[in-house]
Amino acid sequence: MSLSTSNPDHQARNPVTGVRGMNDLLPHETEIWQFMEQGFRLVLQNHGYQEIRLPLIERTELFQHSIGDSTDIVQKEMYTFADRNDESLTLRPEGTAGVMRAVIEHGLFHQPQRLWYMGPMFRYERPQKGRYRQFHQFGVELLGYQGVEADAEIIAISARLWRFLGIDDLKLQLNMLGSEKSRFRYRQVLQTYLRQHAHRLDEVSKLRLDTNPLRILDSKNPEVRAVLEEAPLLDDFLSEEDKLRCSHLCTLLDDMGIDYHKNSRLVRGLDYYDGAVFEWVTTRLGAQNAVCAGGRYDGLAEKIGGSATPAAGFAIGLERLVALLETLNQLPTTSHLHAYLLYTSDQWTSAAFTLAESLRDKLPQLRMMVHCGGGSMKSRLRRADKSKAECALIIGEEELRDSRVQIKHMRSNAETLLIHRDQLAAWLQEHFRL
């Protein structure tokens, strides 16, 4: 059997495509991503957080132990493969587990850590609006603080990120899951209640009855939701300490002027959450409405073999945030070129490139594009126009004869200038305040 890939005809008809659910970010999109990323970096830097960069691949067991064996992510959404030595490895489906692993592994827990990360995550799911197999998260982790001021700090940071980006559309949903002990008691009671109404539950919820009954709480199924109307509330099973933490956190948020909505049905899909959890949601993105989610996970470090360490954090789905920015028309203004250098005929190519190099040497801040690809004068100027440059710098036979350069303003009707090439850099510096 022979592969047909060497047949050019076959290749022409079947070009290699990208992988399903893994998107290319094309040039017209990267601008908004850079705007967002630079904003994030700045805000986090201003809060004293440091970046951490980690491998995309971890041992599979890391995610099994941290995210939880019974979760959908671990059970059916991970990109898991055997390494050449038969070790089971996995493309990270989220960032927190890796951060905890690295912090434990490198002994960073001797003092609290304020960390952020950004990068691609991988989950094998059917792609949909706001949900892709390779997607990007920006995450923040605050490690080593027991008190709710840590929860308040990360929520305040998230709120500030929205403000920085000019987003006022997101609403904060908040819930208190409580300690493992309170959750366990509630779980029993909820299970008992739901078993009595099992005939009204859908298939998925029935399966969850045994594995993870709390997850049924955020079901979208109307019938299931009807059953939940009468269900016992998690709030009633919280310990005094949990309640105190909750009210303290709410007070802090109130004092900072951060609005929130208490949602007792908000449970998270990853097993490691406990204490306060939150989501920032929008109504503008269809079904995948959570742009940012996080909470406290004091138990996580122990689950992956570290010593008990309090921790809180959140992650932002960047594709979703970009989509939101686009609906809100919060696009940044682009920084256009100052100049487009063109020559009237290809016989002056060398003169043009020589001039360009000397200008770049003298003016490192100069944003200039040099013409490539020949064409008529008309098309050369049209290219200059399309480049959105402020002015065209033109050289041709006449200009070269007496060492001048023509400056043509493309965005105004200001008169065309002829300037000696020795004075061009000075003129550009002055005109564009370089």
Added chain:
RNA sequence: GUGGGCGUAGCUCAGUGGUAGAGCACUGGAUUGUGGCUCCAGCGGUCGUGGGUUCAAUACCCAUCGUCCACCCCA
């Protein structure tokens, strides 16, 4: 994994059982070396792929792949 919509030019989309069109984009010209506006011309498609029905399929049927949306799940 389940359900539904959609695959026609680089992009956005019309269209018909008799092998295809528009707008935008691109190239050239009207304007010997001067963009934008206008006009003219040109380039560009085995109508996703494979099979079936038919004298004839881009159109109808089946399959398959891709894509989008929703379920599920989550950021």
